[in-house]
Amino acid sequence: MTSTSWYDERRADRAAERQADREDRTTERAEARKDAEAERRRKAADRREREERQAKARAARAAKVGKITGWVTADPARAFVRLVQACSIVPAVVSQIGALTGAGVEPLLAGLLAAMLEGAAWALVAMGSRAEGERSTRTYRIGAWAAGAVAAWINYSHGAQQYAAHSWVAIVLALSSLVAVWLTDLQTHGGKGPTKVEKQMAKDRKAHASRRAADHPEVLKVAQRLLSATPHGALHPDDAWRVAWSYVEGVGVTGVTADLIAGQLAAKARVTEVSEPRPAAPDWGPDMPPDPFLDDPDSVYEPLFPEALEAASRRSSDSPESLDGKGLQGVTSAPKKAAAEQLRDASGNNPQAADGRPLAPEDLAQVRALADLLASTDQALSVKKIRELIHCRSDYAMRLRNQVQAERSGRDDDGGEPAVTR
Template identity: 50%
Template sequence: MSYREERRADQAAAREADREDRRLELEGHLRAKELKAEQDRKDADIRRRQEQADRKQAAAEKTAKKAARAAKNAKRVRWLKSNPATLFVAFVMVASIVPALVSQVGALTGASVPGAMAALLAAMLEGGAWAITFMGKQAEDAGREPRKYRIATWCTASMAAAVNFWHGTEQYADHPWVAFVLGGSSLFAIYIWDLKTHGSHGKTRAQKAEDKARQEHAKRRRKDHKAIADQADRLQSAMPYGALDDESAFAAAWRIATGAEPAMSAELYAQATNATVALGAAFELGEHVRPELLETGLKVAQFNPFREIAQPPTAQAGIGLYGSEGPAGEGSSPAPSGRTDEELRELLPDALVAAAELVAEGAQISAAGLAKKLTIRREDAKRLRDLVIAERKLHVA
């Protein structure tokens, strides 16, 4: 290849390389523009979403504020509807305090007291009365005695009323009754406040009736159970203050004196036990004389005043009572010898009569009792006792 041909080839290759470089550069510019456009779209989408979220949040906050204002207004309306007396009290108090202050300022100014000083002195009298009033209310809410605050309030208000009364007698000499009205303006607001505050804190009729009934109960208790009440007082004085209340002290003293729970005693337990035994005998009588008596006895037992200490009707009739003995076959092996089952069934009528006698005597239906009455072996009596109890349960059912 000649030199010219090589040179043309080199120039063609250079031109081709330049074209390729320009193509790559153009593609790079286009790709950069596409990436920038894509990023701009993404940024715009993010801004749009953020603006939408901000608008939604603003709308939600606005709705919440409206709901809060509506709830507050509704609460205020409900309070106004449920507290009309409070509104009238506030109105009357304002209508009383303002004229009282104006009258005091006029009285002090008429006595050649400078205006500013007259206003301060008037505020001292009326404001002092109300300052002491609020201090008393705070003390009462804290559980302290407000009596001294109430006395101080009325003394200060009386001084202010005297100033207004003196001013009224001079200012309205032709109408002296106005002096009483001006003097009362310093007292009326305090009086209304006192009624509203202390009158609403008083006890209701039900509370007063309960307190009276409680006091009468305490008097009857001390009269009927003087020794136990005195013992309760001694228990309380022996314990730290407040550690033992009146009811707990009396219950403890009752247990110490009687050994029983409050309102019960050994005599009452004995009476209840005797009544239970008598009722058991009545069941037995009904079982062997007239069946309708048994049904009547069961109904009467439902009204037993000693239900918590009495046994169920089946136990009162001697059913299911074993005493210290267990049922035959529990904890012991069968007797090696004795009467047969047929022989025991032949003895069953006599055993039922013997069991009735045991119940009438207030005793339990036991193997020992049956063995003694029927003069049979102890082992046979145990088996016969089970037959008797099964027969009695069947009859009661």
Template identity: 50%
Template structure:
């Protein structure tokens, strides 16, 4: 019996212990839920606070951007006004001209028994039509099209409006006819101011006009002096698609076709240049043969030359320059191991004469350097041969 009671008490104690544990676990879970909820509320509050700060910064940035944009527009307008004072005065004068012109036309039309609304529309048609054509012309000009027909239309409509205003002025202000002409001018003056501003500022500068005049003169000179080449250039441009060859490229191609040379040159010019080189070479040869007489003549010419600043030194005349020896070359020398013997030089004399002829044909003077290069010999040997060649040529001329 006692054992049963003890078991019963133990069971009850275990139940109470379990109830306490369950209660503790329930309290722990409740505290954990409360802590979680509190953390979530804190995070939500923090996120809301951050969002409010971000929204506040965004509104401040947007407000600052609007203020900056407004200030930039104001500054841009001020810069434009400072840079375009003429535009302001033109706008003012145009308004002061257009408004009286329209009122005068309305008065003229209503005086002719035309209803006021219709008179206003007709007046707007005349003045507005002139300005509509004006702005269409400006748009065409900006697009690169010819605005001439628009300008003619503008002045035609403006002239009709001016005639209406003159007629009305003479009827209404007969005692003061000048008023009629002022009213007539009001329909033309605004157009004139606009035309002067838009087209007068786009005219060619003096440099552009000068360049255009020089270009026309150049084209005229080409047509005068090279008509066949110009005609060929036009044919080449016509044969190819439009814009493939410009004028200069077509003329250069036609020049090469007709002359076989680069533009500006030809076979005749090459022949003239070659002949001049040969004549110059002959003059150099003459200078080598009569060196002493030429030097004396050069010194006399330098003393008598009235243009001293243009005078050359005598040694630079007739080809006497750096190739001329400063001392007379030897006519002979003792045989040495490094040079050729007299017999070898005598054997080389015919070749030296031929090489000298080649130098003259090339427009160069007969020098030791030139003969040494032609004959592939030492310069000291070439100096001896040069003197012998000069002597041979002098005897031949005599």
């Protein structure tokens, strides 16, 4: 073996040793990391377990404290009233026992009598609280205050003798028998009466009923008869009023009367008279103005009721004074018929009567020209268009239309122009 080969082998051995050392160190570091990770996980698990135990301990302590103070946090007012009761009853009973024993009463008997006076007041307060909402509590409240007043008088008399140099102590002892009764009475009966808004609403309803009775006595009389005739609670008062209004005034919308409808129609006629163009040479009488509201010869004047009145007339079941019964719907009247009756004059004649004057040739000529124009545009000849052209009444316009249609129908039968449709 030469020296060169020996050195080569030596270098190779050293390189192998260094590689083995590196691998060993790498293995050791990997094992160390694994150990460190395991230790970290163990500590984290221990910490979580410790925190869970602490949380359970805190929850248990909070539950114990909640059992003691829960009734205080749930209703602080009730809790403080109970505190005042305890601080009031004990001095009151002790003062009464001292007053009775000072008067020569045996201690046992004095204790029983003091418990009787204070216990009577509290028993009456508890009985009044149970009767709240079911029957009158006036008797219980008066009895509780009377028993408390007797106990307060005994305490005051004893305090005035025992603490003559400090008369205010007697007043404090007297209050010890009244303060707790007063607070408990407020807690039991206070806040259950009507609110200011409810009182104002009741006052407004009473004033409204008074005005209604004064303004509409006849309707009120009929409404009361309807209510007395039907089973109690079956008919709502507002429904009865609406039905009575329709019977007395003839209109299903409460607040509207025949006089108001007549005034409305007269006002509309005056407005139309001054706003619509008038013909230069009218061929009807001066007392027969054109009908501004009739587009259909079969219709009559139709009064327009405000939506607010109609809505108010229907609003009854949701009112605060509802009897919770099945309300009877008001009788629906015929406003058109009522309006037509209002238009009749004193002699029984109706201004809507048919106009019997003969058809004027010039009017027929204008209508024929209009029919030709409408036929060229495939439009129908209507009463409204004739009225707008000639400024006449609807019945006269209808006669003109019928005449022209008859003429055109004859032409169509003879092979002439097509007939004019309505």
